[in-house]
Amino acid sequence: MAASRPTHSPHSSLPGAKAAETRTALLKRAARDAMDYLEGLDKRPVAATPEAIAALNALRGPLPPGPTSAETVLHLLDTYGSPATMAQAGGRFFGYVIGGSLPASLAAGWLVSAWDQNAATFVASPAAIVLEEIALEWVRDLLALPEGTGGAVVTGATMANLSALAAARHALLARAGWDVEADGLFGAPEIRVVVGEEAHPSLFKALGLLGLGRKRVVRVPVDGQGQMKADALPHLDAQTILCLQAGNVNTGAFDPAAAICPAARAAGTWIHVDGAFGLWAAASPEYRKLTKGFELADSWATDGHKWPNIGYDCGIALARDPSLLRAAMSIRASYLAMGEQREPSDYNPELSRRARGVELWAGLRSLGRSGMAEIIERTSSHARRFAAGLRAAGYEVLNDVVINQVLVSFGSAERTLRTIERLQAEGTCWCGSTKWQGHTAMRISVSSWATTKEDVERSLAAMLNAAEE
Numbered sequence: 001m002a003a004s005r006p007t008h009s010p011h012s013s014l015p016g017a018k019a020a021e022t023r024t025a026l027l028k029r030a031a032r033d034a035m036d037y038l039e040g041l042d043k044r045p046v047a048a049t050p051e052a053i054a055a056l057n058a059l060r061g062p063l064p065p066g067p068t069s070a071e072t073v074l075h076l077l078d079t080y081g082s083p084a085t086m087a088q089a090g091g092r093f094f095g096y097v098i099g100g101s102l103p104a105s106l107a108a109g110w111l112v113s114a115w116d117q118n119a120a121t122f123v124a125s126p127a128a129i130v131l132e133e134i135a136l137e138w139v140r141d142l143l144a145l146p147e148g149t150g151g152a153v154v155t156g157a158t159m160a161n162l163s164a165l166a167a168a169r170h171a172l173l174a175r176a177g178w179d180v181e182a183d184g185l186f187g188a189p190e191i192r193v194v195v196g197e198e199a200h201p202s203l204f205k206a207l208g209l210l211g212l213g214r215k216r217v218v219r220v221p222v223d224g225q226g227q228m229k230a231d232a233l234p235h236l237d238a239q240t241i242l243c244l245q246a247g248n249v250n251t252g253a254f255d256p257a258a259a260i261c262p263a264a265r266a267a268g269t270w271i272h273v274d275g276a277f278g279l280w281a282a283a284s285p286e287y288r289k290l291t292k293g294f295e296l297a298d299s300w301a302t303d304g305h306k307w308p309n310i311g312y313d314c315g316i317a318l319a320r321d322p323s324l325l326r327a328a329m330s331i332r333a334s335y336l337a338m339g340e341q342r343e344p345s346d347y348n349p350e351l352s353r354r355a356r357g358v359e360l361w362a363g364l365r366s367l368g369r370s371g372m373a374e375i376i377e378r379t380s381s382h383a384r385r386f387a388a389g390l391r392a393a394g395y396e397v398l399n400d401v402v403i404n405q406v407l408v409s410f411g412s413a414e415r416t417l418r419t420i421e422r423l424q425a426e427g428t429c430w431c432g433s434t435k436w437q438g439h440t441a442m443r444i445s446v447s448s449w450a451t452t453k454e455d456v457e458r459s460l461a462a463m464l465n466a467a468e469e
């Protein structure tokens with residue numbers, strides 16, 4: 001039996017009840033504004049207009065001396081903020097590699113914000129920590145990685161690369177009798193880092209932060225798709241970190257892991273995989289073959305906020321031997337109660353953090369195995385349709401469209417850039433430019449669950465229209 005509530009709470013004379021009422025009204029209003037925003041995406045230009053960007057100036061100025069009602073604050077945000085966003089949550093944003101946000105993840109994110117959990121330790125949030133653990137195991141399973149692999153949910157693939165490479169640095173130096181966490185890198189034995197010529201910039205950033213050096217790397221040449229040439233690898237040994245890529249950010253190409261990994265493993269080399277989006281191909285029976293061999297690595301970095309459409313921010317660092325991640329990241333303090341169970345703060349660079357594992361759990365639970373495979377297959381098929389439509393109109397597709405990435409040239413660099421500018425200004429869809437292997441191209445990355453066949457046809461027509469001189 002529930003205890004009956006006291007009719008006169010000692011706090012009833014305080015503004016608590018009134019505050020709760022106001023808060024409820026505010027949250028309902030926020031939910032309504034958010035739903036109106038999402039429903040309006042289809043009718044607005046994908047890019048923020050110059051007028052909407054200029055109007056953001058209304059929010060500038062010094063911090064007011066006194067309070068503003070939360071309702072006014074929300075009103076200001078929706079009035080000036082919403083129109084100056086990019087319609088990334090819609091179906092026609094093809095820039096960078098940007099997924100949308102699955103409805104289950106978005107809704108879970110609202111709930112998580114209301115929970116206001118600090119997902120640093122189990123004691124601070126049992127729900128957040130258990131949900132994160134379950135989600136990490138689902139990710140391991142979807143990516144077909146070895147049993148026992150474990151890791152951390154971080155902010156993105158940049159932090160996932162950093163975390164995994166910190167584990168690698170620990171492992172290789174411990175092997176050489178050096179405690180890098182205690183003694184730092186000055187005077188430490190050498191570690192060699194081998195990367196592909198088209199490794200993602202975030203990998204170099206991570207190497208720089210770890211004291212391994214952005215430039216102090218051996219670069220392996222790549223082929224005409226950006227794949228590392230297996231026969232151009234330097235001698236590999238147990239003091240080497242080899243960084244492979246699953247999903248080139250321009251072409252979508254995969255380094256030939258099956259040809260490289262067995263010998264690298266035998267040499268005792270630490271193999272790290274930057275698979276920010278491409279590694280998810282393992283979740284599709286149709287595309288799984290592209291990821292063959294990557295399961296032989298020691299660590300992996302990937303993103304929930306790209307192909308799985310979990311919403312920001314959600315990166316995932318994984319290590320075959322999670323105790324090495326722990327050796328690099330663990331934290332203890334007399335005031336932090338820590339038990340026998342896994343503590344997230346022992347596996348990632350942060351202490352206080354939002355419960356982003358909950359949105360990951362919610363999104364994956366809503367998709368299931370087949371739903372994840374369908375996103376991979378549907379977006380890749382949309383990418384092929386873009387490539388076919390552009391080729392049929394006489395434009396050059398520069399890459400083999402193996403997954404969801406298309407690189408197209410509309411002729412000269414100038415003409416290609418003019419086309420992109422016109423397309424972005426026209427507003428039906430949004431694509432960015434790139435310079436890849438000496439060619440200026442438009443990048444089309446189909447990553448969102450929300451993109452429909454109709455979105456593809458509308459966008460293709462807009463592209464062809466923008467390309468006409």
Ligand SMILES: *Cc1c(COP(=O)(O)O)cnc(C)c1O
Pocket residue numbers: 097155156157158159200202203245247248249274275276277303315
């Ligand atoms: C996007 C991407 C990254 C960086 O990921 P963030 O989540 O933006 O930090 C790293 N590597 C590759 C291959 C990527 O596509």
